[in-house]
Amino acid sequence: MKAQDIMSRRVITVRRDTELKDAIAAMLEHGISGMPVTDENGTLVGMLTEGDLLRRSELGTERHRPRWLEFLIGPGKLAAEYTHAHGRTVADAMSASLHCATPDMPLQQVVDMMERQRIKRVPVLDQGRLAGIITRANLLRALALVAPTLPASLPTDEEIRQQLETELAASAWAPRSMLNLVVQKGEVHLYGTILDGREREALCVAARNIPGVTAVHDHLVWCEPTSGMMVEEPPEPDQPGQRGA
Incomplete structure (x- = not known):
């Protein structure tokens, strides 16, 4: 079985310059926990998921570390975390690290990637263009379809x-x-x-x-x-x- 056999071809995306509040509203409207992020040309540039929205200043859940640990971490990472927690656009909060599949990638490799990278969804790119997405729900649907059944005649x-x-x-x-x-x-x-x-x-x-x-x-x-x-x-x-x- 390959990625194209189970992927969802209708993909809800969001632009990187979209206001974060509008992206959250779209996730709630469509009942999804994450979506690919594209630039103005439709090129995939990141993913926005529920996990990216856990550490937010509005909720009072941004990270607070001891001063000595902040010194060891360095200003660069602290600045990036500040942007992530206080930014107002999708680009500020999204994960830019991408792990993608191709339509003909064996499903075993897709699942290995999801486990290794600890991700719940994998965009599928066909010649660099977004062709679909595979989520854990897609895997469950595929499993339901291929569940084993008893043969016509019982074995000895x-x-x-x-x-x-x-x-x-x-x-x-x-x-x-x-x-x-x-x-x-x-x-x-x-x-x-x-x-x-x-x-x-x-x-x-x-x-x-x-x-x-x-x-x-x-x-x-x-x-x-x-x-x-x-x-x-x-x-x-x-x-x-x-x-x-």
């Missing part, structure tokens, strides 16, 4: 076991050599030893995601490497219609 127990074996073999975290997988009538039984408690849930998730699996039974034992303490598997949940004693 052996096919389920083989699919799970293949999935775990491709996962660097899976302690494959210490596991025993048993499948009976579509129900997966996980036996063996794990060295990290988080592996338990990951193994259960991997099993549940195999088409045709109707239940997953956790019989794993957690061995804490440092202390050697052994933690038995959790009790099986009550079956529907049953009550605890």
Whole structure:
């Protein structure tokens, strides 16, 4: 899947010379938390987001630091922060640092960029012109469309076991050599030893995601490497219609 497959092509933008109050009104009107900023020629020059509006003099939330720390930071950065907190145009408050995608960029690279840069939206540029934008909402919509469905015919127990074996073999975290997988009538039984408690849930998730699996039974034992303490598997949940004693 590529960026152009999920991006929003209708992009709400704002000019860099727009009054900040008008930009805020536009964000509220359209129900968006950020928008690209362009210059008078339509060239992308920055992003204005809710995060850029947290430190504002009107709210009394501008940064206040000890004098000794201000001395270390230097006047240049302090001056930039003052402009950011007191400015009246979009150019004063926007983030000029841009992280963009192209229409044919693989979605994996887009998500890697969003995580690495800790951003919630990525403009998509086609030959330097703004062609769309990808937000976390776009990713959720794409995920909803490709959610796995059961095949027309259910796989056999052996096919389920083989699919799970293949999935775990491709996962660097899976302690494959210490596991025993048993499948009976579509129900997966996980036996063996794990060295990290988080592996338990990951193994259960991997099993549940195999088409045709109707239940997953956790019989794993957690061995804490440092202390050697052994933690038995959790009790099986009550079956529907049953009550605890």
